[in-house]
Amino acid sequence: MSSTVGGRLEAVERPRTLFGPDYLRLAVLALVAVAAHGWLVGHTALTARDSLGFARLALCFENPSAAPPFENGRPKNTLDHIREAEQPPGYPLAVWAVDVALRSVSSRPTPDRVLLAAQLANALAAVLLVIPTYLIGRMLFTRNVGFAAALLFQVLPVPLRITSDGLTEGVYLLATGVAIMLAVRAVRRPGIGAFLLCGVATGASYLVRPEGLLVAAGPAAVVLYMGISRLWPRDAAFGRFVALLIGVLLVSVPYMALIGKFTNKPTGTYLNPVGDPSVPLFKGGLPVGAQRAVTGAPLFAEWWNNERDAGRSRLLWAFQAVFKEASKSANYVVWPLALFAVLALRRKFATEPGLWVLSVLVGCNLALLVYLAARVGYVSERHTVLLTMLACQLAAGGLPLLAAALGQLLPRVERLGVRITAASLLVALVASALPFALKPMHPQREGHKRAGLWIASHITDNDAMIDPYNWAEWYAGRTLYRTSWNPPKSKNNYVVLENELVKTGPHSRLPVLPEAQRLSKQSDSRIVYHWPENVPQKDAVIYVYKLGPD
Template sequence: MIRYNMQPVSLSSGAVAEVGGRLEMTAVRPLLKGKDYAALAVLLLIAIAVHLWLIHHTAVPARDSLGYARIALNLSDPQAGWQGAERRSRIEVIRTAEQPPGYPLVIWCVEKTLRGVSGGSLAERALQAAQYANGVAAVLCVIPLYLLGRMLFGFWVAAVGTLLFQVLPVPAHVTSDGVSEGLYLLFMSIALAAGVWGVRRPTVGRFLISGGAIGAAYLVRPEGVLLVLPLSLIILGTWRGRPLAYRLGWVAALTVGVAAFGLPYMLLIGKLTNKPTGKHLTNPFDDQLPPIWRGQPLSQGLGRHHGVCLWAEWWNPQQNDQSRRSLWAMQAVGKEMLKSLHYAVALLALLGVACQYRRLQWGEPGTLLLLAVASLYLGLLVYLAMRIGYVSERHTLLVTGLGCLFAATSLPALGRWLSIAPAIRHLVIWPHLMPTGLASMLVVTALPQTLQPLHAHREGHKHAGLWLAGQLHDQDWLVDPFCWAEWYAGRTLYRTTEYRGRPQRTWVVVEEGKVSPHSRLPQWEQAQELARHGQAVYQWPPQADADQPRVVVYRVDDARLVQRILAGGPR
């Protein structure tokens, strides 16, 4: 097979050979060979093993998973829990939901699949479906991330970089939890792989694929649409020798792909996003501070619980009141990136970027695109921290994936330096195996933390909820700042609770013993006050000592006391 090529040809060394206007016949060589398929098979098996282990060793999923699962259950049955006069459609559920529909739709499909094989309650099955949806997407992410590394850096770097991303603790934990990051990363990695393929050998079809993946990522997390900006700039800037009409056509193909998936949702909701933080991020000139900057939790009021991320850097008005927002934001993003890249890999990623100076000097478009994307999203994280007052490890995973690839590129150079370093060169027996040995050390040192069960210290909330499911009456109130017990008790499967009137009995869920502080949780202080006036009726673990972490359920029978505390705060 031959191809008539009238464009620059990317060489494996990173150099670009100008073909000019003459016809060149080049053999079409497949990107993947036999060893690539073997590496992909091994990487997929490792990813499956890691995610299955973590999913089946999860005490309770993250609180954010409750919101996603609730939307999925409303999509499954729009009338369940609905209190309106008219029938509600699935389109109305999507229009009013606070999260984009991509991930809840996948959860709904997975939950339908689990109905015939899972013996748990609906509450358990929905959260299990959220974890499986996230985990399967994270496993599939192996393929585009490997292709991305293979196109730019070769076989070894692609395999090691992809392996690191699957076994580092933060990426493995987040993509095994009940949150949307696995699906988001799958679409973003497809968009990047197709985008790199396109900027190196541009065609309309490749940019359509990249745009379509960006649109799908936007339906999972709204910030995915920002990938259009660096990709468009690379297209327009890299191929300046080509007619402007060609470059504009490629950008148009990218835009059409994005619009095909994302525009219907934008038109349905009439704005970029329904997320509660969206109005603060999309209006930088709004001087009204979000609740966290005022020292308040994200949401307040009885029953109006929204997920609060478990892994994050929070602004503390009492401790940080003398600090500038921008300085705190950069420090917070730096801390989260270090944790997400497991510290040593973060340093190797910076070294890997430095090792690409020749590619950058030559203007290799694929490498430029990755660095532009990483810079853009790091800037977005700093802006998020400045505007909202928190930044989470979850938000760093796209940059973490790219960092793993760059870290892998540094290992051969580091191995060569260690092989000739005067102090240790005599200890190196096989210099050519040094890069593989360094990669193995990174994996081995990460695995013990990676394979730790998720949220093991929160297991009592699930047991408390299942116990409460058999105790609650219709006129009872349940005060649960953590949200898990009320979910497992069946109270918040389709909507959050809003209690009116006077309770028959009130049940309160608190954590006692050596537990982490919960100043960000709505109703945490009220729950503590109610517990002091109530009677302990259940705890998990049953035999926990007074100083051991445990979940305790209290019952309060004084309805007036409950109303007074919940209305006016603790006395």
């Protein structure tokens, strides 16, 4: 169908609605997502360390006066906590909402309950993510491609595990997934309202992670191209661009005004394009202060080492690091299949503006990751999950093409038919991903929780606690509303340490570890608890030392 706009013919697609086959596919996707995330949530010994900060923010948002007041004695309110937090408020607010719901059905103590709320907020958002990921694939390709894209992303090990932990990824991907879905819809069925709604969704994704604003680059680039090339009337293109911008600003500007800058995240410091003029941007060592960022990098990441990588180009290192982490996030096979689809669908890419949106977003995200990796000195597989979600769309679109190519090469495959072969390839991809994806999470760190619960029954406000790993002090109730603290003068000192002879996995951000190790070696230090409790002390995983009178 076409309509006359500004004296020119503009193609407008007939509106498509959901039918029975769509609901059936969505139901299957939801069942798989609920089962996979439910399994991991139920088999998590300890959430990621970052979850403690988000859970603390959620508690402070609800009960802001429980946190230490300002230096002038004025108690803090919720806006104060939002203004001071290093993280945007979107995910902590979701954690708070889930925690409120949990209280009516759970008798867990607060430290346990709010961390479970952090996991559930993340996992529930990841389950809802099947809707926009399915619809993106359905709009760009077919129902089956949308189903394959959503299913594949739900079972890949890295996306599944980080969206089942107490991290922001599930809520962030849901917000960006909705924004991308609306962007694809807007460029295919253009209108002021469609672009305004896309902008609002993009602003919402910014309230979860600041890089969410990058989603606007996809539809904005398409609008500018359509206007400049006169494929759309220029006045119409201008109106759509303004609508997109207004939608973004409506949601994002109030938060920016509250904090007085673009973001409170430490990484935001490195978005300054000028940087430290004494250090070349893409050559030699890290900028001033970046080494601290390296020691604070997430686990499962690539980070620059000034000694090991001295003399190397940071730009080249950044490209290699991003490639490695993106490959791991996509389980190694998704990106080759996605690139195959791009080559095979080059004619469709030339005429489909929805695919242009995805292409622009892939390019912008890669550029941002390489830039920040070079500036900050690390990149994690967590940072690449949006790329993986986009790659799954292209990979799913390539499955029928790969099936057809295999049919031309192998007569037995040809007899099966393209649909059965493509379905078999999808089943093989899912089956290869699930064994690792469904492994219990962090079982080796259960002892930190047990140590915290033991300390909670022995420590007083007059005692100090040194916990380099942060989990025990959380379960001891010491850091629910503030970060690590100790009284000016302590009667006893409790120190939590892992057994150096037992491998518990790598750690990051442990600046207190040297001090804890020093205290544990003092003459008056003694082990008062170890875990597991039923093993000899020398074979324990976690030790609690006490310094002070018996």
